[in-house]
Amino acid sequence: MAISVNNNEVGEFDWNESNIKKNEIKHGVFYKECEEVFLNEPLVLKDQKHSVVEKRFNAIGKTNSGKLLFISFTMRILKVRVISARTADKKERMMYEKTKKTTKI
Numbered sequence: 001m002a003i004s005v006n007n008n009e010v011g012e013f014d015w016n017e018s019n020i021k022k023n024e025i026k027h028g029v030f031y032k033e034c035e036e037v038f039l040n041e042p043l044v045l046k047d048q049k050h051s052v053v054e055k056r057f058n059a060i061g062k063t064n065s066g067k068l069l070f071i072s073f074t075m076r077i078l079k080v081r082v083i084s085a086r087t088a089d090k091k092e093r094m095m096y097e098k099t100k101k102t103t104k105i
Contacts, residue, residue: 014079027086029069034085037061037069043099047072060088060096068093 013035023029042061059071070088074081088096 011078012080014076014081016081019082019084023082023085027084029085029087031082033063033067033069034071034082036063037071038080040064042071043096056083060092068096 013031015031020031023031023034037059038061040062042059045058045060047056047058054074056072056074059073060068061071062068068088069085070092071085072083074083
């Protein structure tokens with residue numbers, strides 16, 4: 001189930017230094033790119049599988065340069081806390097494009 005997020009709902013980001021480094025080294029994704037995705041109206045889905053301790057979500061969206069990212073995150077007191085970010089795979093890209101065509105995201 002997709003959740004609508006507009007850029008007025010995104011406040012601040014709560015960054016963990018080790019996650020910033022992990023995403024850069026392992027996935028080649030910089031933290032500023034993650035922030036851009038949230039400002040560009042991503043497709044957001046509830047992550048039921050990983051929501052045992054806290055509610056988690058997945059976002060699929062584009063950076064300002066058009067790079068399509070998959071971001072796993074949680075919300076902490078109106079702050080987005082990115083857990084992991086990487087380039088979207090083929091299945092995620094297809095889901096994003098299909099949703100984009102049928103609804104305004």
